[in-house]
Amino acid sequence: MSSVESKKPLCPVCNQSDQVMAMQTAYDAGVARCAPPTMPTRNISMMPYIIFSVILVGICIVLILVLIGSESNIGSIAEYILLGLTLLSIITALVLSYYAFQRVVKGDNEATLLFPAWDRATAVWRTLYYCKRDDAVFDPKNASVLTAAQVSALRSVEEGAVQTLTAHAQKQSVS
Ligand SMILES: [Zn+2]
Numbered sequence: 001m002s003s004v005e006s007k008k009p010l011c012p013v014c015n016q017s018d019q020v021m022a023m024q025t026a027y028d029a030g031v032a033r034c035a036p037p038t039m040p041t042r043n044i045s046m047m048p049y050i051i052f053s054v055i056l057v058g059i060c061i062v063l064i065l066v067l068i069g070s071e072s073n074i075g076s077i078a079e080y081i082l083l084g085l086t087l088l089s090i091i092t093a094l095v096l097s098y099y100a101f102q103r104v105v106k107g108d109n110e111a112t113l114l115f116p117a118w119d120r121a122t123a124v125w126r127t128l129y130y131c132k133r134d135d136a137v138f139d140p141k142n143a144s145v146l147t148a149a150q151v152s153a154l155r156s157v158e159e160g161a162v163q164t165l166t167a168h169a170q171k172q173s174v175s
Pocket of ligand 1: 011134136
């Protein structure tokens with residue numbers, strides 16, 4: 001138990017370690033801003049496209065039934081219009097499906113691009129500590145307190161924020 005206690009770094013604000021805890025511990029204790037960096041996921045839903053396509057196909061079926069069922073009642077021009085609308089609906093459904101597929105592929109690529117940044121953010125997050133007394137997130141390597149903006153940038157895996165933070169830490173440890 002004492003070995004665990006001795007591993008805790010001193011808080012740069014109060015110079016004590018009794019209220020210092022790892023970020024995960026702080027997060028588990030309910031400190032929301034100590035949450036680990038959010039894993040990038042593709043947040044593109046195909047549902048709106050699927051629902052729209054289903055409605056279009058439904059309209060197609062209704063139109064075809066009307067076209068077949070009312071041969072004697074409507075003129076040839078109306079039939080052509082209905083046929084044209086049906087074909088248009090089918091083409092629109094196909095185009096929408098293709099577009100939805102492209103969106104999902106693009107979303108996947110964007111998530112993949114963010115993974116290295118998320119990896120680095122998580123690595124940085126693991127080295128940080130939280131002092132409950134001062135409500136401060138700090139880096140024990142250079143005894144610097146992170147600003148709220150730095151912590152939230154790290155958590156949301158903003159492209160560029162992690163590089164800035166690590167570069168800042170390296171610069172501080174060198175000097
Ligand atoms: Zn403190």
